[in-house]
Amino acid sequence: MYENLVVSADWLADNLDDVRVVDVRDAWEFDGIGHVPGAVSIPFDSFRSDVGDEGMLPGTDVWTDLMDEAGIDADDTLVAYDDTHGVFAARFLVTAELYGHRDLHLLNGDFSAWSREHEVERDAVDYPESDYEVRDPESSPLVGYDYVLDAVERVETGGEDAETVIVDTREAWEYEESHVPGAVQLDWMGLVDDGSRGLKSDEKLEELLAERGITPEKEVVLYCNTARRISHTYVVLRHLGYENVAFYEGSLTEWDERGGPVKTGETGETGETNESEE
Template identity: 60%
Template sequence: MDESVVVSPDWLAARLEDPQVRIVDVRDAWEYDGIGHVPGAVSVPFESYRDESDVDRGTLPGVDAFAELLTEAGVSPSDTVVAYDDMHGVFAARFVLTALEYGHDDVRLLDGDYSAWSREHETTSDEPAIEPTDYEADPLSRDESPLVGFDAVAEALERDAIFVDTRETHEFEEARLPGAVRFDWREVVDDETRRLKPEAELEELLADHGITRDREVVLYCNTARRISHTYVVLRALGYEDVAFYEGSLTEWMANDGEVVSGEVDD
């Protein structure tokens, strides 16, 4: 697993005193305050970097809003940022995707979540002293970004791309893109450890769904939250041809894109 994308609790524990490593807790503020957090972590709740008004694309918060958020969190563009939540990493993965899209070079997902961390490492209720920065975002260009829109998805349907739907079975059966395969984002997580399954097991699991390195992969769900986790996992495994449909099925259906429905063997 590529440590430039996903890091273990032990990796982070060894760097708690490193001033260049900034830890971001994306749980609700009451969890951060009331339950405790990783030492040195700053609170950046999920809703603070998600905007339903489509400021940029999909539910991205907008360049200025994200820069202000990281300024207040004391993050500099050169920092290594590690994000975590307590939901197997799905909300933290959305932070990772957002930071990457706005040009932060080094942002990583904590393997596991707060529950996994707290089993073996110290936690605290003390809030760190935060010195605001003057963060300037540098968004990826359309050519650099993995995010794709309606037209690009329509074109990919005409190619040999594999469309990966990370939603629940009932959602998938109600409406899905033509030819899509269902891959529940939680399949990559070990229920006991709350961490990602071993790399070999992940590769086999993906291959069983037809998700292989030689295929063009297009990810979608409803509003691009769940695919964030799958996207980060694929990047950590070294998959390169992965597109992220930010508008997902919400945008697709709003633009009268073709969908199919019906029960499937799951």
């Protein structure tokens, strides 16, 4: 998944004949506003699990049916996009990775950014149905509740020298209300450039991450509420070459349900936190 993971609109325009493009916006946007030429519509809600298991994987049967209907094969090169700076598209890519898809890419920017300088079409392509095969991923970033509980202990006992950093990718107000002990706050939107609607430069991303102690030599454990926002941060970290990234899919939803410890408090620009027990 990680080679040339984030691709530009120009790159996609030059390679449309060699890739399969996936639009994860709502179907009405795909049909009514238009889409990248040749794209297929796989709305975000279609690859989320049922209510009650929000944010988790949809299941192999659901995923296989979606890929078959879209005419996507397991060895296709996929490029995903949305119109929300890539956060929904990133969740699609992480889901695809966990079902064993290998060649995955995020369009840097989103549909609005694409449509500024590139062709948009409204007619959908009718691809022949495929016979998609779910595979085991080459490696899985998924971790569960007990793993994160152990990570909290590693962070709290290691202090500034801890080899693990837990990252809360939600907004500051959410973090202040309740967060996993020892976590640093990094709003995923802080990685986005307002002008381009895509990622900030690699240099700025690395500086922002370093300010919070999120560096490549550490194990990075990601969480949000329902695994959507951490998908974007996960893709960004992989793009930057981070190798040890843990994806807590259950996130704070599961953490709270299982009675995990939480803290409240504010965080500053440097990641220093004034916390209190809740």
